[in-house]
Amino acid sequence: TNSLTMAWRLFKSLSEEQQRYEKQLIFEHAAFAKLCQQLLRDARRMTRGDLVFSLHALVSLGVPQNTLLVQTLVRVCQEKLNQLDNRCISVLATTLAGMDKDKNVSALQAGLQLLVEQRISSIRDIFVLQNLMKCLGKDAPVFLKKKLEMAVVREIDSLTFPNALRMFLALAAMNYCSHPILNPCSKKIQENVHDVPFRRLILILEACYTLQYRNVKLLSTLADYVNSTAYLWEKRQIILFLSACEALAFQPTELLDIFAEKVTEDPDFLNLKNLLTVLRVYSRLNHVPRVQKHLFFETLHSCLNKCLPQISNTELLKAVYSLGILGYLPHHALDELLQKDSKDELTLSDDLKEQNTKMLHCVKTCMELDSPSFTTPAFVPTENLSSLVPLSLRKAQEVLIELLGDENMFQQNVRLPYRYHIDFEIKMDSDRKKVLPIDATDDHPDSRVQRLAFLFAPVSAFCLGTTHPQGKLAMKKRHLSKLGYHVILIQNRKFQEMKKEDAVEFLKRKIYSEDDFSFPEATMQDNN
Numbered sequence: 001t002n003s004l005t006m007a008w009r010l011f012k013s014l015s016e017e018q019q020r021y022e023k024q025l026i027f028e029h030a031a032f033a034k035l036c037q038q039l040l041r042d043a044r045r046m047t048r049g050d051l052v053f054s055l056h057a058l059v060s061l062g063v064p065q066n067t068l069l070v071q072t073l074v075r076v077c078q079e080k081l082n083q084l085d086n087r088c089i090s091v092l093a094t095t096l097a098g099m100d101k102d103k104n105v106s107a108l109q110a111g112l113q114l115l116v117e118q119r120i121s122s123i124r125d126i127f128v129l130q131n132l133m134k135c136l137g138k139d140a141p142v143f144l145k146k147k148l149e150m151a152v153v154r155e156i157d158s159l160t161f162p163n164a165l166r167m168f169l170a171l172a173a174m175n176y177c178s179h180p181i182l183n184p185c186s187k188k189i190q191e192n193v194h195d196v197p198f199r200r201l202i203l204i205l206e207a208c209y210t211l212q213y214r215n216v217k218l219l220s221t222l223a224d225y226v227n228s229t230a231y232l233w234e235k236r237q238i239i240l241f242l243s244a245c246e247a248l249a250f251q252p253t254e255l256l257d258i259f260a261e262k263v264t265e266d267p268d269f270l271n272l273k274n275l276l277t278v279l280r281v282y283s284r285l286n287h288v289p290r291v292q293k294h295l296f297f298e299t300l301h302s303c304l305n306k307c308l309p310q311i312s313n314t315e316l317l318k319a320v321y322s323l324g325i326l327g328y329l330p331h332h333a334l335d336e337l338l339q340k341d342s343k344d345e346l347t348l349s350d351d352l353k354e355q356n357t358k359m360l361h362c363v364k365t366c367m368e369l370d371s372p373s374f375t376t377p378a379f380v381p382t383e384n385l386s387s388l389v390p391l392s393l394r395k396a397q398e399v400l401i402e403l404l405g406d407e408n409m410f411q412q413n414v415r416l417p418y419r420y421h422i423d424f425e426i427k428m429d430s431d432r433k434k435v436l437p438i439d440a441t442d443d444h445p446d447s448r449v450q451r452l453a454f455l456f457a458p459v460s461a462f463c464l465g466t467t468h469p470q471g472k473l474a475m476k477k478r479h480l481s482k483l484g485y486h487v488i489l490i491q492n493r494k495f496q497e498m499k500k501e502d503a504v505e506f507l508k509r510k511i512y513s514e515d516d517f518s519f520p521e522a523t524m525q526d527n528n
Helices: 002-012 016-028 030-045 048-061 068-079 086-097 103-122 126-136 142-154 161-174 179-191 198-211 216-228 235-247 253-265 272-284 293-310 313-325 331-342 350-369 391-404 471-482 492-497 500-512
Strands: 411-415 421-428 450-457 485-491
Touching: 002 016, 002 048, 016 030, 030 048, 030 068, 048 068, 048 086, 068 103, 086 103, 086 126, 103 126, 103 142, 126 142, 126 161, 142 161, 142 179, 161 179, 161 198, 179 216, 198 216, 198 235, 216 235, 216 253, 235 253, 235 272, 253 272, 253 293, 272 293, 272 313, 293 313, 293 331, 313 331, 313 350, 313 471, 331 350, 350 471, 391 421, 391 450, 391 492, 391 500, 450 471, 450 492, 471 485, 485 492, 485 500
Parallel strands: 450 485
Antiparallel strands: 411 421, 421 450
């Protein structure tokens, strides 16, 4: 056991390439074969500590799980399970977490789960608890997850930074979002962010996604750290970090700007995979760099053109779609895409067909509305889909009736050209002093009628913790503006939480305030 454990300790300190080489030398060494034969003979006579540490070392060194030696040690662990102390249970749990499920492993894991249920109240060591959580995983029954949570909360005051980091990841392995544990862990991570290795940064973001833990302060701290040390990281690493942020709909603004500069300075690192990731991140987060934005998008366009000979039809569609969302039309790639569409080369299997059809429609809409030759039409045909509004918009309807005095002063469930839909529409005179009946036309005697479009969007349509709309919503707002609407975006959840009188005052400000009549922020469309 001591020989195997020492071999593992030396082995894990090596680089990945060295490990491959040393592993081959270990397995081919005559002494290793003799050691394994001795373990096989003495397995049932070993002490509980030697037993679990030998199994852990063998599995960690990469000895195949289906070998007689590993399977024998697993079966002996089953036989001696009740004799294991908490430390041995912790080592065994760590080992099982890294093994594939088979008949013996599943039986041992089930036995371990029963043992944990009996002993949970006596386990005081956070390190042991987090190992158990990782081993039992997401399939553990809810009552056991709650017991483990209570056991950790009892010891939460003794939480150290390394344990906080491991506990955060253990909760993700168990797929159990416990705020009484996550919040103290998050605080410890923020206090010690400079000691978090890069790989762990990614794992923390992935854990937040798995647990749907939306802690803006934690994410901002991680982003600020990467931003302040960006010169230390490879571009590939920053792409990984931004991609993990994008999955959480979190917009690290400064880091996105810094990375855009890196792209314009040295675009050669952007292979097809990296390019598609960058396009997806910036389009979903609706981020246009504050400086050199034209150069940034021209650089992406140039990289896309270089990739055209090797790009698949779906990847081409996604790339053009992402740039279209940001208001940029990559003409060469767009021509290629339209040629493929005319030849029906974009037809795919049923599982992708609907998604790709929507993306292609979006691209064609961008071609028309974001074209520099497009002019705002004097009249936009609309259709009232239904007099009924969904439950989520009932409060907005009631508030508008109270504010405007009559249902005839606004229109609801309005369908527009290009498959766009708005929740409510009202019309106002040119001075924005008076709301007009909905049947008012643009030849109103006072002056041109102004149209307001209200979009009550879910929180998920905005970047995390902000009122910054994500890509598709921002594109819709831009296109409605092109059609002559003043668009008012409202986070529906916050609106629903308002008292009735506050909601009336809120919409009153939105309707009559000049600030809410500004057009969307500049995108790349002025460069086309």
